[in-house]
Amino acid sequence: MSASFTKSMARNIFYGGTVFFILVFLALTFDTTRALPARDHRENLTAQVAEGKEVWEKNNCIGCHTLLGEGAYFAPELGNVYERFGNNKEAIKIFIKTRPRNGVPGRRSMPQFNLSDEELEAVAEFLKYTSEIDTASWPPNIQG
Amino acid sequence: MVYQSQAVAKPYFIAAIGLFVGQVMFGLILGLQYVIGDFLFPTIPFNVARMVHTNLLIVWLLFGFMGATYYLIPEEAETELHSPRLAIITFWVFLAAGVLTILGYLMVPYATLAEATGNSLLPTMGREFLEQPTLTKIGIVVVALAFLYNVGITVLKGKKTVINTVLLLGLTGLALMFLFAFYNPSALTLDKYYWWWVVHLWVEGVWELILGAILAFVLIKVTGVDREVIEKWLYVIIAAALVTGIIGTGHHYYWIGAPEYWQWWGSIFSALEPLPFFMMTLFAFNMVNRRRRNHPNKAATLWALGTAVMAFLGAGVWGFLHTLAPVNFYTHGTQITAAHGHLAFFGAYVMIVLTIISYAAPQLLGQGEARSNRQQVLEMWSFWLMSVAMVFIVLFLTGAGILQIWLQRVSENPQPFMAVQEQIALFYWMRTVAGIVFFIGVMVFVASFLVKGREVARETPAAIEAAA
Ligand code: HEM
Ligand code: HEM
Ligand SMILES: [Fe+2]
Numbered sequence: 001m002s003a004s005f006t007k008s009m010a011r012n013i014f015y016g017g018t019v020f021f022i023l024v025f026l027a028l029t030f031d032t033t034r035a036l037p038a039r040d041h042r043e044n045l046t047a048q049v050a051e052g053k054e055v056w057e058k059n060n061c062i063g064c065h066t067l068l069g070e071g072a073y074f075a076p077e078l079g080n081v082y083e084r085f086g087n088n089k090e091a092i093k094i095f096i097k098t099r100p101r102n103g104v105p106g107r108r109s110m111p112q113f114n115l116s117d118e119e120l121e122a123v124a125e126f127l128k129y130t131s132e133i134d135t136a137s138w139p140p141n142i143q144g
Numbered sequence: 145m146v147y148q149s150q151a152v153a154k155p156y157f158i159a160a161i162g163l164f165v166g167q168v169m170f171g172l173i174l175g176l177q178y179v180i181g182d183f184l185f186p187t188i189p190f191n192v193a194r195m196v197h198t199n200l201l202i203v204w205l206l207f208g209f210m211g212a213t214y215y216l217i218p219e220e221a222e223t224e225l226h227s228p229r230l231a232i233i234t235f236w237v238f239l240a241a242g243v244l245t246i247l248g249y250l251m252v253p254y255a256t257l258a259e260a261t262g263n264s265l266l267p268t269m270g271r272e273f274l275e276q277p278t279l280t281k282i283g284i285v286v287v288a289l290a291f292l293y294n295v296g297i298t299v300l301k302g303k304k305t306v307i308n309t310v311l312l313l314g315l316t317g318l319a320l321m322f323l324f325a326f327y328n329p330s331a332l333t334l335d336k337y338y339w340w341w342v343v344h345l346w347v348e349g350v351w352e353l354i355l356g357a358i359l360a361f362v363l364i365k366v367t368g369v370d371r372e373v374i375e376k377w378l379y380v381i382i383a384a385a386l387v388t389g390i391i392g393t394g395h396h397y398y399w400i401g402a403p404e405y406w407q408w409w410g411s412i413f414s415a416l417e418p419l420p421f422f423m424m425t426l427f428a429f430n431m432v433n434r435r436r437r438n439h440p441n442k443a444a445t446l447w448a449l450g451t452a453v454m455a456f457l458g459a460g461v462w463g464f465l466h467t468l469a470p471v472n473f474y475t476h477g478t479q480i481t482a483a484h485g486h487l488a489f490f491g492a493y494v495m496i497v498l499t500i501i502s503y504a505a506p507q508l509l510g511q512g513e514a515r516s517n518r519q520q521v522l523e524m525w526s527f528w529l530m531s532v533a534m535v536f537i538v539l540f541l542t543g544a545g546i547l548q549i550w551l552q553r554v555s556e557n558p559q560p561f562m563a564v565q566e567q568i569a570l571f572y573w574m575r576t577v578a579g580i581v582f583f584i585g586v587m588v589f590v591a592s593f594l595v596k597g598r599e600v601a602r603e604t605p606a607a608i609e610a611a612a
Binding site for chain 2 (some may be wrong): 077
């Protein structure tokens with residue numbers, strides 16, 4: 001690096017640049033926060049959906065699945081599973097409920113979580129809610 | 145070692161290596177579960193093994209960062225650590241919290257763990273990388289505060305160099321961003337939005353300051369190049385890191401429900417994120433070429449150069465590969481992500497911790513400036529085994545990812561996820577084989593500490609003209 005470019009110039013670029021871009025980021029965050037309720041259909045976020053999210057978290061579903069493309073890559077995307085299952089909450093509930101305790105020999109299997117009926121209903125409702133978030137047309141197709 | 149209190153780094157480094165071994169063992173379990181679906185099911189389901197794998201990674205890297213800090217702060221500040229006792233107490237608290245959490249994952253169902261630790265009072269669990277019980281998270285904050293207090297006071301009473309200032313900034317940022325782990329709104333998009341303030345603003349933000357500071361410290365020591373030059377480089381590198389990385393967070397906001405302008409902000413700024421990593425590579429090679437001495441710890445120099453190169457490949461090249469929105473539309477949440485995650489974490493953060501361990505070990509073990517030739521040769525073997533194996537892991541995952549995207553997302557008849565996974569199993573097998581080689585590399589690293597070696601490496605007096 002040339003000698004006319006001094007250490008204190010480098011330091012000023014670091015502090016100035018960082019502060020400037022933190023402010024830009026906060027401004028964008030502010031705007032995003034205001035725009036989100038329309039995009040994620042906040043009006044549909046019922047107490048049941050919130051409970052469903054807790055069921056999702058309490059059982060660490062994200063440890064195998066992706067949700068809106070984030071999580072683990074061992075099992076299918078679930079952000080659009082409501083649509084993949086034919087817009088049918090019952091199908092989702094039956095699937096979760098009927099997982100064999102000891103898995104399917106030789107294959108990747110989902111654990112049996114022993115969810116109560118209330119928990120099943122809530123998590124299905126949460127997945128339905130998630131499928132309605134405006135994700136800029138992601139995923140590319142129904143397979144997730 | 146110039147100051148007595150630098151010795152507190154030793155238990156931190158030992159714990160780091162021990163947990164690293166555990167992390168990679170669980171990596172192998174995951175790799176096998178990918179191809180033998182019912183391996184260890186239902187005793188250790190995939191999600192449990194994955195939590196252990198990723199949380200051990202984060203915990204041992206934090207042990208490494210703390211050890212590095214305790215080692216280099218007294219030397220930079222030219223004073224003893226404020227309280228070595230506190231450093232040892234926090235060591236045991238952190239280790240106990242870490243081990244108990246991992247045992248909790250392995251011994252009871254996750255839902256039971258959540259209930260037993262009162263998750264419903266302040267739900268923070270069940271999100272990727274932040275799976276720890278809320279109690280553990282609070283413990284982490286307490287340890288971080290005690291740690292920052294201890295090193296903060298040390299720097300305040302001693303000399304403030306660029307290296308210890310940047311390191312402290314990075315560590316403070318690490319603790320601050322972690323606080324967002326406690327924010328878990330019910331609105332999924334909002335939750336994800338701030339989740340990335342922990343994850344992205346760590347690895348592509350404040351951790352780069354820690355990485356840069358440790359690298360600069362080791363380079364000053366092993367090359368003897370003028371501090372002024374190194375510190376100027378450090379400022380330029382971290383300026384590039386934060387100027388691109390903060391807005392670069394937007395590359396995670398394309399498809400989670402955030403406004404679509406993030407596709408522009410995220411693509412443009414994150415496309416520039418490889419820059420600081422590229423500069424790190426130039427920096428490391430430049431400094432080694434201009435060296436004023438030939439430090440006898442050849443292994444540490446190799447690790448430092450390796451860090452720069454592999455971080456550039458993993459974060460820079462593999463990051464750029466999938467960061468533009470039109471590309472990410474197809475790669476998002478596939479094995480391409482896993483490929484990048486492995487090379488970036490390994491190249492940048494695993495390797496910088498191994499670099500400082502390699503540099504500090506002979507001094508902490510009372511061997512002088514360098515370990516014996518035999519030990520260094522083993523260490524260099526472990527360097528090549530791990531690095532080459534990791535490159536292969538990543539190439540196999542990239543192959544799997546490309547096929548996955550084609551079969552599941554692009555071809556005319558997109559196939560279901562599980563059907564696609566079966567067709568690309570060969571790549572997962574090859575990844576697991578490369579993983580075994582990686583594990584051997586880790587064991588060789590450990591072995592380099594167990595063998596004895598009488599003959600101590602010395603500085604070669606010749607070739608100093610190389611500096612001219
Ligand atoms: C024996 C070597 C290893 C094997 C076989 C292995 C295997 C795996 C597997 C199968 C996953 C889960 C992927 C999924 O969610 O479907 C994973 C995740 C992960 N591993 Fe490893 N791993 C190994 C070593 C490492 C090392 C050395 C590091 C650190 C550099 C590492 C860091 C990670 C990270 C960060 C994730 C999360 C990735 C993401 O979310 O994209 N692994 N690993
Ligand atoms: C050392 C620095 C870095 C580390 C440790 C790292 C690690 C990771 C990890 C673990 C993930 C997966 C997160 C998840 O599980 O959802 C990820 C995702 C991602 N990273 Fe990095 N990364 C680094 C730097 C970069 C850089 C410099 C770029 C861009 C040039 C980049 C671009 C991305 C993108 C676009 C994703 C999202 C992938 C997806 O859509 O699925 N990363 N990174
Ligand atoms: Fe990122």
